[in-house]
Amino acid sequence: MSDRPLILAGLTLFVGLVTTPIWHGALDRKTALTAPPIKLPAQEKQCVAPTSYMRSSHMRLLEDWRNEAVRDGQRQFVAFNGKTYDKNPTRTCVTACHTDRKEFCGRCHDYAGVSDPDCWNCHNDSHQASRSAP
Amino acid sequence: MFMFERALTGSRKYWLWVASLLFVVLAGSLCYVLQLTHGLAVTGLSRDVSWGLYIAQFTFFVGVAASAVIVVLPYYLHNYQQFVRLTLLGELLAVTAVTMCMLFIFVDLGQPSRIFNIVLHPQLKSVMFWDMIALGGYLLMNAVIAVVTLTAQREQVPVPGWIKPVIILSIPWAISIHTVTAFLYSGLPGRSYWLTAILAPRFLASAFASGPALLILLCLALRKLTGFDAGWEAIQKLAVIVAYALAINIFLILAEVFTAFYSGIPEHEEAFRYLFVGFNGDYHLVPWMWLSALLSWVALTLLLVPKWRNNIRLLAVACAAIFVSIWLDKGLGLIVGGFTPSPLGAVTRYVPTLPESTIVLGIWAVGALMITVFYKTTLSVWEEN
Amino acid sequence: MKITRKDFLRLSGLGLLALAGKKAVRAVGERSFASSSPPKKRVRWGMAIDLQKCRQKDGCDRCIKACHSTHNVPQFADRAHEIKWIWKEPFKNVFPAAQTGYTREFFGDLPVLLLCNHCDDPPCQDVCPVDATWKRDNGVVTIDFHRCIGCRYCMAACPYGARSFNWQDPRPAIAMVNPDFPTRTRGVVEKCNFCEERLARGQGPACAESCEEKAIVSGDLEKPDSEVRQVLRSRFAVQRKPELGTGPSVYYIV
Numbered sequence: 001m002s003d004r005p006l007i008l009a010g011l012t013l014f015v016g017l018v019t020t021p022i023w024h025g026a027l028d029r030k031t032a033l034t035a036p037p038i039k040l041p042a043q044e045k046q047c048v049a050p051t052s053y054m055r056s057s058h059m060r061l062l063e064d065w066r067n068e069a070v071r072d073g074q075r076q077f078v079a080f081n082g083k084t085y086d087k088n089p090t091r092t093c094v095t096a097c098h099t100d101r102k103e104f105c106g107r108c109h110d111y112a113g114v115s116d117p118d119c120w121n122c123h124n125d126s127h128q129a130s131r132s133a134p
Numbered sequence: 135m136f137m138f139e140r141a142l143t144g145s146r147k148y149w150l151w152v153a154s155l156l157f158v159v160l161a162g163s164l165c166y167v168l169q170l171t172h173g174l175a176v177t178g179l180s181r182d183v184s185w186g187l188y189i190a191q192f193t194f195f196v197g198v199a200a201s202a203v204i205v206v207l208p209y210y211l212h213n214y215q216q217f218v219r220l221t222l223l224g225e226l227l228a229v230t231a232v233t234m235c236m237l238f239i240f241v242d243l244g245q246p247s248r249i250f251n252i253v254l255h256p257q258l259k260s261v262m263f264w265d266m267i268a269l270g271g272y273l274l275m276n277a278v279i280a281v282v283t284l285t286a287q288r289e290q291v292p293v294p295g296w297i298k299p300v301i302i303l304s305i306p307w308a309i310s311i312h313t314v315t316a317f318l319y320s321g322l323p324g325r326s327y328w329l330t331a332i333l334a335p336r337f338l339a340s341a342f343a344s345g346p347a348l349l350i351l352l353c354l355a356l357r358k359l360t361g362f363d364a365g366w367e368a369i370q371k372l373a374v375i376v377a378y379a380l381a382i383n384i385f386l387i388l389a390e391v392f393t394a395f396y397s398g399i400p401e402h403e404e405a406f407r408y409l410f411v412g413f414n415g416d417y418h419l420v421p422w423m424w425l426s427a428l429l430s431w432v433a434l435t436l437l438l439v440p441k442w443r444n445n446i447r448l449l450a451v452a453c454a455a456i457f458v459s460i461w462l463d464k465g466l467g468l469i470v471g472g473f474t475p476s477p478l479g480a481v482t483r484y485v486p487t488l489p490e491s492t493i494v495l496g497i498w499a500v501g502a503l504m505i506t507v508f509y510k511t512t513l514s515v516w517e518e519n
Numbered sequence: 520m521k522i523t524r525k526d527f528l529r530l531s532g533l534g535l536l537a538l539a540g541k542k543a544v545r546a547v548g549e550r551s552f553a554s555s556s557p558p559k560k561r562v563r564w565g566m567a568i569d570l571q572k573c574r575q576k577d578g579c580d581r582c583i584k585a586c587h588s589t590h591n592v593p594q595f596a597d598r599a600h601e602i603k604w605i606w607k608e609p610f611k612n613v614f615p616a617a618q619t620g621y622t623r624e625f626f627g628d629l630p631v632l633l634l635c636n637h638c639d640d641p642p643c644q645d646v647c648p649v650d651a652t653w654k655r656d657n658g659v660v661t662i663d664f665h666r667c668i669g670c671r672y673c674m675a676a677c678p679y680g681a682r683s684f685n686w687q688d689p690r691p692a693i694a695m696v697n698p699d700f701p702t703r704t705r706g707v708v709e710k711c712n713f714c715e716e717r718l719a720r721g722q723g724p725a726c727a728e729s730c731e732e733k734a735i736v737s738g739d740l741e742k743p744d745s746e747v748r749q750v751l752r753s754r755f756a757v758q759r760k761p762e763l764g765t766g767p768s769v770y771y772i773v
Contacts, residue, residue: 070663073655075719090698121690122664122701124591173705174669175687180599184674184684244669244684244706251649251668253543262648262672323642323763324678400615477680478633479612482599 036111039103044096048079055108062089090123137284140514141507152506155499162496165489166241174244177490182482183473185242187465187494192238194344194465195501196315197337199231199272201345203308204375210301216368219516222287223364224349225280226508228308231345232273234501241493261318268311275304280508288515312337319472327405327472330393336386337464342379344460346372347453352505354450362513373449377437380456384430387463405471414481419470422462429459563639563658564713565740565768566727567750568632572734582632583607585729590712591702593692602683604711605634605726613759631771632735634726635660635681635711636759639766643673643682652708658740658768659713669706678763682710713737740768 047054049061065087068074077085086092098104101120109116144152169176179186205224208214240246256263279301286293316334323329350372353364394402407413409423436442436452443449475481486494522530573579586592586605593602607630611623614631637660644653644660651666652673674682688705696702700716703709714724722728727735738747747770750756756770 066665070661070665073657073719090701095698118704121688121704124696124698124700124702173685173687175600177686179686181601181674181683182599182680184671239670242670244671244708245667245704248649248666248668251651251666255649255651255666256543257648257650259645260648260672261646262670266648318672319675322646322676322678323765324760325675472675477678478608479615 036107038107039100041097041099046081046083047097048077048083048085048092050080065089094123137288137511137515138507141510144510148510152503155503155506158499159496159503162493162499165492165496168489169241169493170246174242176487178485178487180482180484182476182480183470183484185469185473186484187486187490188238188242190465190469191494191497192235192242193315193337193468194461195231195234195238196269196312197341197460197464198345198348199228199235199269200308200312200338200341201349202228202276203305204342204346204379205349205372206301206308207305208371210298211305214371216365216371219364220349220353220368220372222280222283222512223352223509225276225283226512227345227349227352227505228276229273229280230501230504230508232269232276232311233504234497235269236273237497237500238494241497261314261321265311265314265318268307268314272304272307272311275300275307279304284512284515287519290519309338312341319468324477325472326401327468330390332386332389336383336390339379339383339386340460340464343376343383343456344464346376346379347456350376350453351450351457352509354446354453356509356513360513362516369449370443373437373443373452376453376456377434377443380430380434380437383460384434404475408474408481409467409471413475416481416483418483418485419467423467426459426462426467429455429462433459561741562656563740563768564637564718564737565658565747565770566634566713566724566735566737567747567754567756567770567772569732569734569736569750569754569772570629570631571772572732573632573730574629575732575734579732580607581729581731582726582735585725586711588695589697589714589717589725590700591689591693591697592709593689593702594694595692600686602685602689602709604683604709605632607631608633614757616760616762617757626773633679633681634769635713636679636765636767636769637711637713639768640764642676642678642765646672646676648672655715657718659715659718660710661712661715662707662709664701664703664707664709667707669708671708673708678760678765679767682708684708 054061065077069087075087077087079085094101106116108114165176177186177188202224205217205220209217209221240249243249252263252266279297282297283293313334316337319325319328320330320333350369353369356362356364391406394406404413408416409419411417412420433452433455436448436455443452470484473482473484583605587594587603590604592604595601609627610629610631611627613633637654637658639654639658641652641654641660647653648670649666649668651663651668652660654660669684671684674684685703685705685707689703690696693702714722714726717723717725724735724737727737736747736750738745740747742748750772751770754772756772758767758770761767
């Protein structure tokens with residue numbers, strides 16, 4: 001039983017390390033509880049899906065589009081409001097509406113602690129003037 | 135069940151050995167980080183020779199893994215008692231070799247983070263899928279067999295009955311891993327050097343020569359370092375098996391050479407020409423291939439004469455010669471020869487780079503480390519009894 | 520019954536294995552059901568390249584430039600790391616079997632345009648362990664750049680040397696990025712996609728469109744009255760290595 005303090009210390013250290021994200025987030029007061037301001041498209045008011053869905057599941061939508069267009073050759077997307085879109089994020093989303101990746105995608109990703117996804121390694125945003133960051 | 139703590143006690147020399155292996159592993163890991171950040175461009179691979187040292191090492195070590203069957207089969211099917219200790223050592227060597235194979239495949243991938251796509255989106259027509267099944271199953275089987283056997287030996291009780299069918303299954307399974315690995319290559323149209331029905335038999339023959347040769351070398355090393363004796367009769371028996379396997383391998387290679395050159399069909403000749411006499415002005419593999427051939431013949435001569443085979447020094451020389459010879463043939467010539475000349479007749483020189491070779495050495499060091507820990511544990515259990 | 524720690528570990532290990540097994544079985548099952556779609560009318564895109572017309576203008580590389588700029592194909596100076604979708608090779612290397620000593624004199628060094636053959640029975644599709652390359656319903660052999668693990672088995676399997684691998688990040692080697700087409704990431708295989716993205720919009724392949732001599736004719740090989748079939752009816756054409764049974768969809772009018 002002489003190992004008891006050693007075991008307890010080890011356990012504490014382990015629990016402390018495992019819960020790092022939680023207490024780090026609590027201590028680091030930089031993160032506000034309100035959603036970050038994002039720059040919305042000027043000319044278009046309606047997205048391909050309701051805002052709440054896009055906020056929580058845009059990555060799922062993008063992946064579904066990708067699978068259906070690339071693998072099954074189904075390139076048309078009928079939205080919830082009956083409008084038809086091209087399942088082409090470059091044309092439909094980035095070029096037409098969300099032209100400023102940093103102000104739209106970046107703000108939320110920063111807030112949620114999503115380190116820069118690698119979409120832009122291949123999908124160009126070169127129509128944009130600021131093409132510096134990868 | 136866990137006995138590896140036995141590998142945590144040892145002499146100064148032992149720890150020095152472990153530390154130097156860890157150093158090589160570290161060097162290999164650093165080079166892998168380099169490859170991860172810059173891509174496979176840090177290797178000597180090219181559009182024409184798109185597989186190289188990594189895949190070649192993989193192929194070679196699948197052979198080493200499969201060769202455990204050479205000690206398992208006589209012991210379990212023919213009750214050849216001399217192999218009682220070699221069997222466990224052979225199975226542990228198989229576990230190590232398969233692990234190395236998986237590491238070699240992993241470092242060869244361009245997108246290692248997507249490796250689970252093999253499980254998420256399996257494509258049953260791909261031989262690579264079946265190779266994964268074969269290797270994974272073989273690893274699991276041998277690990278279970280080795281642990282169960284060693285535990286039973288430690289407790290000095292007979293092995294549980296359920297392990298017997300697993301051992302019996304591991305015998306054809308060993309043949310399957312190298313056959314499927316040969317099918318990776320021999321089923322491809324347009325790669326004449328590989329497109330031959332005797333590739334799988336050749337793989338098995340060279341495996342049954344190089345694997346047991348390595349096992350003999352390991353036993354001789356253990357004898358020198360720890361005083362452990364696997365039994366001279368057992369080692370001699372193994373040496374005879376190696377001699378026959380080597381003879382069959384040489385025969386099969388010569389059969390290939392005959393078919394290629396007597397038929398005179400250019401695309402069948404070209405790879406052999408490239409490897410043994412040079413092609414389109416490129417000769418850089420020629421000395422290595424002839425060295426491989428020479429070493430094979432020297433080893434065969436040494437092993438066939440009983441007086442020489444019985445001499446511990448000459449036996450060690452012969453086994454080392456076989457290992458190097460087959461490493462050159464299978465670990466270098468086979469892959470590069472399959473890609474040269476390219477489908478458009480180009481001869482592109484492949485020379486492994488320093489980072490690439492360091493990664494390979496790192497994986498070898500992982501293997502050496504595993505063998506060290508496994509054998510140390512096993513020997514300590516045996517010494518206790 | 521008393522459960523020891525050892526038993527507990529063993530049982531939980533077995534449980535995990537069983538779960539993984541169930542998942543794998545389900546994944547395989549889903550795949551085989553998903554692929555049973557109703558039979559469609561067969562379409563097979565193909566091409567006929569008139570070599571005589573192709574070499575009318577010495578050193579012309581309009582089609583190569585058109586393709587490579589459309590698809591953001593990087594230009595690496597190092598031959599080992601080269602990426603190419605469409606390129607030229609001397610006749611003697613492309614058709615090593617189709618020459619006697621005398622035709623070689625004339626034809627041997629003449630350039631032949633090369634690209635992926637979009638085989639009817641593509642060996643690259645059979646070997647890919649993750650189903651990242653496959654023949655579409657319209658006969659085009661495609662690569663899923665998100666799926667590819669970069670094992671390069673397809674490069675070993677392709678008997679035509681049509682595939683290139685991204686040994687390094689291609690972006691810096693692209694002079695002008697076409698924002699309409701993705702570039703590739705390091706570590707995946709790429710090749711000609713028969714302008715799949717243009718076909719979907721009702722356009723023809725970029726190489727064919729760019730050729731002023733009209734040396735490249737593309738169309739549906741399954742449709743008897745398509746332009747490509749008409750050309751193939753009237754002129755003698757060969758495929759590369761037809762003896763391998765891959766069924767190339769690219770024909771050469773010699």
